[in-house]
Amino acid sequence: MKTFYWLLKRELWEHRGGFFWAPIITGGVFLLLNLMGIITGEVVGRKHGFNFAFGGTDSNLHLLDRALDKNSMDSVGAGLDMVMYSPTLIIGVVLGFVAFFYCLGALYDDRRDRSLLFWKSLPITDTATVLSKVVTATVVAPLIAVAVGMLTGIVMLLMFAVTLSFHGVGVWHLLLLSHPLQVMANLVGSVPLYLLWALPTVGWLMLCSAWARSKPFLWAVVLPVALGIVIGWFNLLGTIDLQNGWYWRNVVGRVLFSVFPGGWFTEVPHIGGSNPAEVLSTLSVTHTYAALASANVWIGVAAAAAMLAGAIWFRRWRDDS
Amino acid sequence: MSAVITASGLSKRYKSALALDDISFQVEPGRIVGLIGPNGAGKTTALKAILGLTDFTGSLNVLGFDPRRQRDKLMGEVCFIADVAVLPRWIKVRQAVDFVANVHPRFDRKKCEAFLARTKLTPEQRVRQMSKGMIVQLHLALVMAIDARLLILDEPTLGLDILYRKQFYQNLLEDYFDENKTIIVTTHQVEEVEHILTDLMFIRDGRIVLDADMDAVGERFAEVMVGADKVAEARQLKPLDERQVFGKSIFLFDGADRARLEALGEVRRPSVSDLFVATMKGTYA
Numbered sequence: 001m002k003t004f005y006w007l008l009k010r011e012l013w014e015h016r017g018g019f020f021w022a023p024i025i026t027g028g029v030f031l032l033l034n035l036m037g038i039i040t041g042e043v044v045g046r047k048h049g050f051n052f053a054f055g056g057t058d059s060n061l062h063l064l065d066r067a068l069d070k071n072s073m074d075s076v077g078a079g080l081d082m083v084m085y086s087p088t089l090i091i092g093v094v095l096g097f098v099a100f101f102y103c104l105g106a107l108y109d110d111r112r113d114r115s116l117l118f119w120k121s122l123p124i125t126d127t128a129t130v131l132s133k134v135v136t137a138t139v140v141a142p143l144i145a146v147a148v149g150m151l152t153g154i155v156m157l158l159m160f161a162v163t164l165s166f167h168g169v170g171v172w173h174l175l176l177l178s179h180p181l182q183v184m185a186n187l188v189g190s191v192p193l194y195l196l197w198a199l200p201t202v203g204w205l206m207l208c209s210a211w212a213r214s215k216p217f218l219w220a221v222v223l224p225v226a227l228g229i230v231i232g233w234f235n236l237l238g239t240i241d242l243q244n245g246w247y248w249r250n251v252v253g254r255v256l257f258s259v260f261p262g263g264w265f266t267e268v269p270h271i272g273g274s275n276p277a278e279v280l281s282t283l284s285v286t287h288t289y290a291a292l293a294s295a296n297v298w299i300g301v302a303a304a305a306a307m308l309a310g311a312i313w314f315r316r317w318r319d320d321s
Numbered sequence: 322m323s324a325v326i327t328a329s330g331l332s333k334r335y336k337s338a339l340a341l342d343d344i345s346f347q348v349e350p351g352r353i354v355g356l357i358g359p360n361g362a363g364k365t366t367a368l369k370a371i372l373g374l375t376d377f378t379g380s381l382n383v384l385g386f387d388p389r390r391q392r393d394k395l396m397g398e399v400c401f402i403a404d405v406a407v408l409p410r411w412i413k414v415r416q417a418v419d420f421v422a423n424v425h426p427r428f429d430r431k432k433c434e435a436f437l438a439r440t441k442l443t444p445e446q447r448v449r450q451m452s453k454g455m456i457v458q459l460h461l462a463l464v465m466a467i468d469a470r471l472l473i474l475d476e477p478t479l480g481l482d483i484l485y486r487k488q489f490y491q492n493l494l495e496d497y498f499d500e501n502k503t504i505i506v507t508t509h510q511v512e513e514v515e516h517i518l519t520d521l522m523f524i525r526d527g528r529i530v531l532d533a534d535m536d537a538v539g540e541r542f543a544e545v546m547v548g549a550d551k552v553a554e555a556r557q558l559k560p561l562d563e564r565q566v567f568g569k570s571i572f573l574f575d576g577a578d579r580a581r582l583e584a585l586g587e588v589r590r591p592s593v594s595d596l597f598v599a600t601m602k603g604t605y606a
Contacts, residue, residue: 002423002424003423003424005423006419006420006423006424007424009420010416010420013411013412013413013416014409014411014412110409113409113410114403114404114406114407115407115408115409115410116407117374117401117403117404117407118403118407118408118409118460119409120372120374120396121372121396121400121401121402121403122396122421122424122425123393123394123396123397123424123425123426124393124396124424125393316392317376319369319374319375319376
């Protein structure tokens, strides 16, 4: 257990740039762009002689304070929640790229620079090594991304609140309409879904990473794509009736793109709604865990287990140092 | 005490070539064994088999473990420095010490820090900022702090300057080696290790061509400096090798009669490098 903890720590030491700095910088840039947007709004608004916030006069703004019915209060709350989700959305895309290239290099880079021989001189099983890398990609990295995303979201909310308060809007009690704890619970609660959904991609990339003698990226991408083209070609000839679209969606998509968060939404029935609050509630974990009922998720997990077993075997026996 | 390593019928075939050809040997505890051979002779393959890094046929027992199936347990008792500069380039001195201290049950942190204190390494220094010599200092400090029964060194000083090379072997002898430990070392810089070795193993084309302790080597091989008048007589004794120095001939004999050699001229113990060159004659031809 202690060894595993240090293995995780080791991964974070090595990939601090991808796992810490990439989300932090993304969050920072996100905040900066929003700040620039606010300042632009202020300047333009002043030039044209009206307050940009909520686009109306002071009396209108006070209306907002006074007379919100239940429905619009929900909408305002959902809007604020969306503001809090938005940075995590962007950071999630960054996480996808980081995780993809991390997995691809995880069992290859140390073979290339021969530092593998140092790691192999320590009493650590290859299973523990590979699993520590899987956990880093599927649990530790998304948790860091979520934490940074949440923090950015809250800072952003405060930024808007401060701006509005300059315009005499009593936004602080408006903020009470948002649900930061619920947002946090939804994001953290999605990490297990991410883990299960991302596993086939992680497994495939790590298998290529452990197996390839060179250029793991090429192998990882070219093999499934080439197979897809062959299937497409047979379809064109009409010799066999293979489901081309099915292959691209359920094989290529799952082994290459499942590290990008949110893919599991495709397995959740009835996403969406007529107003923001409804949409958000269909995206909450209480609803999205319905994805666990789909065979797609579990077939992916089983395939991942097989591919990771392969990766461990190659890690143990690949002899090219 | 039982042998540290027992190998019998060890073979390893790569696609194109036979790297190990049915070799058998034993290494006793408390020895420093020099495994010496030309490039491509199979030294590294033999070490990799011992460390469980490669598959092979035949039987091999290292400290009671089968390196193929019990590698994880074996690595608790064995250390190796595979080469200079295999430490990951991103790691800091502090991180390397922390990591090994927490995953290796036989690591003594105080010892390691004492070794590091004698170098110029600083805790926040990264491997990528170090010279080759400093990387080896760090690696050696880590390894010497591990109370392992077997230490394997594969060309540990390749590419280092003479100061680092001398210091490396000196540290190893003074601060690490004792009768409970065994060291196997491969190197091309034979002159630098020959006075610390207790055993000598020559390997050529995947076979062991010489396996003896240094005392036996001294008894078996002899070098004689012969004047021009006795050269013909010396050649009749079938020397392994002959070379000319300052108008005299130096002959190297294997198992020749001492008394007859004394009559030819001054008898000396041959250096390991001369012995090596004579044994490996024609390897690259």
